[in-house]
Amino acid sequence: MPDALRQFADTYLMWQEGPMIWISDVLILLTSIGIVATLTYFKKWKWLWREWLTTVDHKKIGIMYLIAALLMMFRGGADGLLMRTQLAAPGMHFLDAEHYDQIFTTHGTIMILFMAMPFIFALFNIVVPLQIGARDVAFPYLNAISFWLFFFGALLLNISFVFGGSPDAGWTSYPPLSELGFDNGPGENFYLLALQISGIGSIATGINFLVTILRMRAPGMTLMKMPLFTWSVLSACIMIIFAFPALTVALALLMLDRIVGTHFFTILQGGNPMMFINLFWIWGHPEVYIVVVPAFGVFSEVVATFARKRIFGYTSMVAALLSISVISYFVWAHHFFTMGAGADVNTFFAVATMAVGIPTGVKVFNWLFTMYRGRIRMTLPMLWTIAFVPCFVIGGATGVMLAVAPADYQYHNSYFLIAHFHQVLIGGVVFGMLAGMYYWWPKMFGFKLDERLGRWAFWFFNIGFYVCFMPQYALGFMGMQRRMYTYPADMGWGTLNFVSTIGAYLMGIGFIFIVAQVLYSIKYGERDLTGDPWDGRTLEWSLPSPVPHYNFAVIPTVTSRDYWWTLKEEGRTDEIKPKPEDIQPIHMPKNSGRPFLMGVLFFVAGLGFVFNWHVLAVLGLLGVVVTMLRRSFEYDDEYYIQPEEIQHVESALGRL
Amino acid sequence: MAAHGHAEQHHGGPVAAHEHHGAGKYIVGYIASLVLTAIAFWLALGHHMAGGPLALTLLILGGLQIVVQLFFFMHVTEGDGPPFHSVGLLLGLIFTFAIALMSIWIMSFHYQVQ
């Protein structure tokens, strides 16, 4: 028996790997015990289940996405710091090659799919229904399923660290390296299954928000009266529904190669590894626009609010968003210019790549013109927005450099590329999402985040960013390739790498300030009693903070763009407050535990496939089918909130 | 769920008077799909055309089958409100063909390399 136990510990718990795993095990155990004990002590289990795990309320789902995104930012950031520590000086032995491979793989995967994606979904969920005057998304139940698929996908990837081993073929997971012959551990399977499961959830979210925006707008809100954040979500959703199926296929085929023994991407028996790369980037390039476009939406809202001006060039903003969502679809081959396709292919994709810079440039100018001669208030969301502009412009310019196909043969896979995409993804997505988080935080929780701590976080993060990534452009030119775990001293890369590592730690300190800021503000943050702490322009600011769970007691009829601003200008804000005689029973979806259960079952099936435990996999999938059928036979899934209750809530909020 | 607030009597509501729809459209669609299929088989198996033009003709016949299914069976022209579904479908079709054809174009590098 001890032998069996020992073998289990070695195979699955990887105890021979050394102290890093042991420490992680202990930390995970302590955290889990801590959570369970707290919930039990405060008798919060029922509350957790009723209010959160079974909820179909878009606002709560959004908050759960936000928490998950911040946790994943911590995990991915810790990975990043480990990598920078290893690279701080030549010939370091802080990590060995294999661990370094695992860490850059999980860093990339987590940051894109389990940090950026949930962060944008958090804002989709929290903001879109409120901005368009709806009571929920089109399919609240599906929305819950999406969240739990994301959650359990993320869990699957994260437990690989302590159970079975992390993936180690890079976040792009190119075959043939990721094929069974070269990478036979379960780590790669964890990657494939985790992405597959959360990817299904993402497609569902895309459909859900597309239908919500197209069909659930308040009366009078025509498409061209929609706030720009909602437009950006529409554009992102178009890309999600058309790009994610390619990821699904790429992952599924690689999984078939690894589990069934097919030959899609193997070297032998006719396989073609480049086809994976082709399929991966058909998704992969729209994906970076999927995460950055909602950030553009945030900036549009923030700039207009804090410059106290109507957004400049609304129509061109919309046109830019929509053309991005189409053009971004035709640039994917620039990720593998060096593959050896003909000049015709490379020319087409180089030109398309440069073309996608045009609508982005239009947007940047529109933001600047909106700020021009505005009375700008330097609040936290505005600070991040202003920091975004130069950062993204530099990132965009280096992107155009990379788009020049012949020159790309020099930059390809060097640190120049690393610096470029961190600049657009951090400068675009992370700055944008943080701006959005600060901007809508009062709407979610009813209090503002502390400005002082936020400014510390801002400066640490921003200075750290440039200190970290500017040297990497130079390192790229000096020949340093991505994914190398160490380098000899005589390459002369030591100093710049050391500087870069300092920058990374400064960003880490910035993140700690954000955490401190959140904790501090829970207790001392300025309460938002008006529901409109920023003097906002769009419909969500007409509601109290936090928003009652039916959102609008009476759905408003919108007559202009920035409707709430118009009402304030004309002194008609009372018109939007509900009148007792207008309040009707509200039809709401019932909570359900099944989306959570479905997530668990997908997780079980995923584990089964990861370890080739076929019985478990089949049981999990059967469970999924059964839950879907049970849902199909469910008819009584809605209820009414009675007018008395609504009146009660509204008068308690002082709105009647 | 979406339309929170529609009144109770509309839920699975009473069946109002309605006109009777004939099966004519469906029969026409069925015959059209059979004829298109038969032409495709006849062209392909009878060796009536050379490779390239044949492939193109077969793809065009397939495209016509999409039209038949969409208009005769799937009621693509009907709907509630603006025809967002048609726009989505059209974009989807464009992207699908773009992906398939451009992938082949990109991946033809293989033959150049060999």
Added chain:
Amino acid sequence: MAVVEKALRDAHGHLSGADPAKPLEYQDPNQSLRILGFWLFLATDMLLFGCLFATYLVLRTHTDGGPTAHELFDIPGFTAETFILLTSSFTGGLATLAMRNRNRKQVLAWLTVTILLGLAFVGLEAQEFYKDVLEGATMQRSAFLSAFFTLVGTHGSHVSLGIVWMFSILLQVAKRGLTQVTARKVFIVNLYWHFLDVVWVFIFTVVYLFGVVM
């Protein structure tokens, strides 16, 4: 009626009441929302098949000395499959028609016929695959065969799932009759079915006919 309209306006944004002039499945805005969602899902599924087709077309000549398309495909077999599926798309359409005419019995009958044709199709396909495997043409043999089995198999599993789903809707119509909800379900499952028919049209064109000829 005014109250109802008001409630609908509150709920839904734009006014789209229970309009008896519309087909049954569109009368309730709640259901028509789901139909739009399903169309968009079909668009994503179309992309999924697009990627599989692309993979097949890239790999179709990569036979690694194993069986080629020309040797493998059995003309009577896929001809029969094609005509069965085309006919089932027609009978599925007749189920939608019967639903719009509020004829529950006919809906049940046509759904049953469609399911049976679907089963025949899946049966033939399984038989074809079985025969191929017996001849040594397995998924693991070559890239061409991996792509072939995956593309056609994905379609086949879509059809199989469609059969289970259609059966569950048949039970719901039998139990609850034709309401706005079950009508929407009948409509949607048939959209799915017609979509699979279109995909098959491209499979028999691009995979089978190209395979036999070129």
